[in-house]
Amino acid sequence: MSDTQNYSTLSDGKSIENNDALLEVKDLHTYFYTEEGVVKAVDGVSFSINRNEILGLVGETGCGKSVTALSILRLVRSPGKILSGEMIFEGENLIEKSEEEMLHYRGNIITMMFQDPMNSLNPVMKVGDQLAEVYLLHQMDYLKEELAKAQQENSILKEKLKQMKSDLKNASDEGAETLQIQINQLKRKVKRKIKLKDIAYRESSQLLDRIGLPNADLLIARYPHELSGGMRQRIMIAMGLACNAKLLICDEPTTALDVTIQAQILDMIRELKNRLKNSVLFITHSLGVIYELCDRVAVMYSGNIVEYGTVSNIFENPQHPYTKGLMSAIPKITPESRKEKLSIIKGMVPNLIFPPSGCRFHPRCPHAMKICKEIRPPLIQMGEAVQVACHLYDKDQSDEDMFRKLTARERLEASF
Amino acid sequence: MTESVEEVFVEEYDKSKPVLSIRNMKVDYPIIGGLFMRKIGEVLAVRGIDFDLYPEETLGIVGESGCGKTTIAKAILNLVKSSDGQIFYKNEEIQNLLDKKRHIRQKVQMVFQDPDASLNPRMKIVDIIGEPLRNLRGIKDRLLIRQNVLHLMNQVSLKAEHLDRFPHEFSGGQKQRIVIARALACDPEVIVLDEPTSALDVSVQAQILNLLQDLQQKFHLAYIFITHDLSVIHHIGHRINVMYLGKFVETGNIEDIFYNTQHPYTQALLSARPAVSKQELQHKIILEGEIPSPSNPPSGCSFHPRCQAKMLPECNKKVPEETALNESHHIWCWMFGRDSI
Numbered sequence: 001m002s003d004t005q006n007y008s009t010l011s012d013g014k015s016i017e018n019n020d021a022l023l024e025v026k027d028l029h030t031y032f033y034t035e036e037g038v039v040k041a042v043d044g045v046s047f048s049i050n051r052n053e054i055l056g057l058v059g060e061t062g063c064g065k066s067v068t069a070l071s072i073l074r075l076v077r078s079p080g081k082i083l084s085g086e087m088i089f090e091g092e093n094l095i096e097k098s099e100e101e102m103l104h105y106r107g108n109i110i111t112m113m114f115q116d117p118m119n120s121l122n123p124v125m126k127v128g129d130q131l132a133e134v135y136l137l138h139q140m141d142y143l144k145e146e147l148a149k150a151q152q153e154n155s156i157l158k159e160k161l162k163q164m165k166s167d168l169k170n171a172s173d174e175g176a177e178t179l180q181i182q183i184n185q186l187k188r189k190v191k192r193k194i195k196l197k198d199i200a201y202r203e204s205s206q207l208l209d210r211i212g213l214p215n216a217d218l219l220i221a222r223y224p225h226e227l228s229g230g231m232r233q234r235i236m237i238a239m240g241l242a243c244n245a246k247l248l249i250c251d252e253p254t255t256a257l258d259v260t261i262q263a264q265i266l267d268m269i270r271e272l273k274n275r276l277k278n279s280v281l282f283i284t285h286s287l288g289v290i291y292e293l294c295d296r297v298a299v300m301y302s303g304n305i306v307e308y309g310t311v312s313n314i315f316e317n318p319q320h321p322y323t324k325g326l327m328s329a330i331p332k333i334t335p336e337s338r339k340e341k342l343s344i345i346k347g348m349v350p351n352l353i354f355p356p357s358g359c360r361f362h363p364r365c366p367h368a369m370k371i372c373k374e375i376r377p378p379l380i381q382m383g384e385a386v387q388v389a390c391h392l393y394d395k396d397q398s399d400e401d402m403f404r405k406l407t408a409r410e411r412l413e414a415s416f
Numbered sequence: 417m418t419e420s421v422e423e424v425f426v427e428e429y430d431k432s433k434p435v436l437s438i439r440n441m442k443v444d445y446p447i448i449g450g451l452f453m454r455k456i457g458e459v460l461a462v463r464g465i466d467f468d469l470y471p472e473e474t475l476g477i478v479g480e481s482g483c484g485k486t487t488i489a490k491a492i493l494n495l496v497k498s499s500d501g502q503i504f505y506k507n508e509e510i511q512n513l514l515d516k517k518r519h520i521r522q523k524v525q526m527v528f529q530d531p532d533a534s535l536n537p538r539m540k541i542v543d544i545i546g547e548p549l550r551n552l553r554g555i556k557d558r559l560l561i562r563q564n565v566l567h568l569m570n571q572v573s574l575k576a577e578h579l580d581r582f583p584h585e586f587s588g589g590q591k592q593r594i595v596i597a598r599a600l601a602c603d604p605e606v607i608v609l610d611e612p613t614s615a616l617d618v619s620v621q622a623q624i625l626n627l628l629q630d631l632q633q634k635f636h637l638a639y640i641f642i643t644h645d646l647s648v649i650h651h652i653g654h655r656i657n658v659m660y661l662g663k664f665v666e667t668g669n670i671e672d673i674f675y676n677t678q679h680p681y682t683q684a685l686l687s688a689r690p691a692v693s694k695q696e697l698q699h700k701i702i703l704e705g706e707i708p709s710p711s712n713p714p715s716g717c718s719f720h721p722r723c724q725a726k727m728l729p730e731c732n733k734k735v736p737e738e739t740a741l742n743e744s745h746h747i748w749c750w751m752f753g754r755d756s757i
Contacts, residue, residue: 060620061588096530096673118670228706230706231706258478258480258481258644258689259646259688260480260685260702261701261706262688262690263687263688263690264702264703267700285694286618288689288690288691289690291690291692292691315693316694317694327692329619329622330618330692331622331647331648331651331652332644332647332692332696333689334695338650338651338670341626341629342622342625342626342651344623345619345622348589349587
């Protein structure tokens with residue numbers, strides 16, 4: 001295997017990409033046309049999500065994580081625009097779909113869970129209504145099936161009731177008493193009419209039960225503000241799961257929560273994924289969450305993916321200078337770590353209207369070379385399961401002028 | 417003459433004397449409601465805590481949201497009224513009196529969690545940082561204020577050209593630096609930091625933590641560092657108080673809390689923290705349920721409904737008492753309190 005392989009040859013199924021991909025995103029560009037200029041929020045992002053895996057997307061604020069997720073669902077609003085790229089979901093390109101066809105995908109097949117549960121739940125609707133709405137919008141066929149079943153059962157009960165009532169007229173005094181009690185019991189079960197909405201409610205309360213919320217029957221009659229943050233987040237997750245979506249996109253679902261509640265939610269997502277066998281795209285800025293939850297990870301910086309591979313490889317042996325910097329900026333809990341200062345990444349996240357030329361990280365990079373300023377590094381294969389976009393790992397470094405370190409002055413110029 | 421100066425100096429930097437002492441502090445918020453908007457109950461946010469803060473140390477207060485961490489900070493600064501207890505600043509009683517004692521108000525400053533919300537969007541940076549100089553120090557000369565502000569901005573690595581900008585022109589990390597510079601304006605001895613880095617990215621968080629450590633050494637500051645992130649407090653703290661539902665459950669220094677964890681709640685809190693390397697991976701203790709409502713705390717030990725340790729008959733009946741495991745390590749749990757009875 002040559003080291004200079006780039007993404008296009010990889011997706012033919014050679015190394016970390018296998019043919020089991022559920023969603024393949026190739027060279028996605030999403031720009032925002034604002035009054036100040038064109039914000040290049042996502043600039044050539046490629047990755048894939050396999051079936052039954054959790055892919056983490058990690059990066060700092062403003063690196064384009066959320067825009068990538070919104071682009072997958074084609075929810076980018078004006079002035080934003082998806083310029084080019086391919087998003088192959090089970091063999092079909094989502095970019096070419098019409099708006100009506102996308103409606104079928106959103107919610108049914110790909111679901112997104114947003115960061116702030118308070119803003120994503122409707123404050124004037126009861127939780128049960130909101131969950132039932134999901135069923136009524138997306139799971140009509142299933143509901144109708146269930147409705148038919150329930151109606152059938154109901155009619156059988158009705159017949160039985162009729163039968164018992166006619167029996168009552170002919171029965172003796174002793175038999176009548178027990179029969180009357182039985183009839184009363186049956187009457188409670190029999191409903192005059194079963195509506196689709198009743199089924200939707202029943203399903204919602206069962207769903208809440210399944211994800212481990214206690215007293216689900218009472219919960220669906222409450223308003224979102226009556227619930228705690230963790231419960232609200234769980235209801236959001238329930239809404240995402242209501243449709244048995246094949247791909248669940250979680251946009252920082254645990255950022256607003258305490259560590260103890262976060263541990264509960266992460267545990268739940270992991271367990272549900274194992275049970276439902278769906279795929280998850282997990283967006284977060286916390287490297288710890290990625291390490292605990294994900295199978296593979298893509299590190300984003302300023303609209304590009306800089307490192308991409310399995311979690312164990314990247315966390316144990318980060319290659320890209322940005323990933324290295326990010327790792328060492330986390331305070332660690334070991335007796336030695338207290339004595340040292342935290343290492344920091346100098347400078348600030350670049351302005352996405354005028355991103356730096358070449359490698360976007362080069363103004364902050366301690367190893368910046370001349371080539372970094374001029375040519376944007378492609379993702380190249382490093383070892384078995386990691387891809388890195390960095391010129392440090394170029395095979396052919398014969399051009400000495402290009403591969404010399406930047407002088408202090410050039411560095412200063414680059415940071416402006 | 418020289419003697420007296422030395423004396424003052426010694427008194428200022430006597431590290432064994434606490435700069436801030438809190439005794440049996442209680443804070444409750446009334447619940448207003450009903451037909452006539454009467455008080456129908458109260459939220460017991462802080463239920464009797466004691467601690468001392470020594471010069472040049474960082475005292476961490478750790479706990480879940482809703483456990484009363486921020487209320488302690490607000491009560492110290494007299495932003496809410498405490499209902500009981502005493503607060504001393506170097507032997508001077510300041511509970512609910514900080515409004516009147518300006519000379520102490522200067523010495524105790526606060527940095528809030530959200531830098532966006534703590535900067536007035538219509539004021540220039542020079543006015544924001546200069547405001548405490550004008551109001552508390554009584555400096556009226558504009559040029560002098562500008563000079564002072566410039567000096568402060570240098571301390572937090574902001575540049576001179578930032579002086580006349582407005583807050584919206586800065587990134588989150590820079591805004592937090594501005595807030596820290598404002599807190600430093602009056603030469604304080606105690607800074608209360610209420611989750612100063614939780615709104616920031618990790619790389620920016622590292623910058624701010626390093627800055628806080630530098631400032632502490634340079635200006636001999638004492639920090640009360642409120643956070644829910646244990647790795648941050650492990651890095652920057654000296655002593656830690658773990659709090660649950662308005663009370664401390666375990667207090668001690670870094671070694672006690674992180675490497676000799678005793679209280680079941682602290683253990684759960686430590687294990688819930690997501691690991692970033694193989695060495696840190698450990699068995700997760702996943703607490704069931706959520707923090708109970710402080711308006712109606714559970715009987716006995718307030719942690720007992722979620723506690724996964726062996727339940728003792730006292731747990732749901734009596735409030736656990738303070739037990740000293742060693743000189744610095746104190747714990748409120750019946751598992752340890754039992755032997756001492």
